[in-house]
Amino acid sequence: MVDALEEARRILVDDGVLVDARPDSRVSARVRARSATGRVIGTIGSQRPTKSDDTHSDHAVADVLRRGLFTSRRRGRLWHAIPFEDAGELQDYLDDHLRFSHRVRWRVPRAARAGRLFVERAVRFEVLERR
């Protein structure tokens, strides 16, 4: 991962910027009922290998910052809402997912999970300036 960051730096002009954006596995996704702003009725964590991969990516970014190859100009997080017709469709999605855990940690009984659901997923980004 450090080699990819170094390669990005090589093709950037002086003061050029690199945007690193990734799903944020440090934060559980929220399952909301009925709408993207509805009540949170469950959460979805990340698979252990995903967390490990993301930690390696974090270390790679920290490494190039420490070495002075880039400086951090801005960082943030945004939330991305994905709609599902019902809990069955969400489970089908999770069954094949490479990052999310395959099960929702529900906060409500089954009867309260009916209808449309929205998974609100965190994406974090950092804007790095070439030095």
Place this chain on the structure above:
Amino acid sequence: MSATANVGRLLPGGLGYLRPPAEIELAAYGVDLRGRRVADIGAGEGRLALGAARDAKTVLAVDPDRTALGRGRTEATRRGLRNVTFRYGTAQDLRLPDRSFEVVIFSWTL
């Protein structure tokens, strides 16, 4: 540019749309692409690259998946975009000239 976090923005999505819309994701980054040479590394089918092409001078989309690159080229043609190029490559070995871009994007890449 502010160093503060931009936390809490909620973006739309959809089952056929499992990533944020390009224009919204790019706006969240707060990077001015106007007149810039942009490289989208790990571009896949070019979701972000095609979005960036609206403002950027040129966009190069790089990915190791030739099928995805082909889809991206088709979509660029469909949209009439002439400033986007799709090219095979990996993030570790870009085979591009030194200092040739103002903006590089790693979205879901690292």
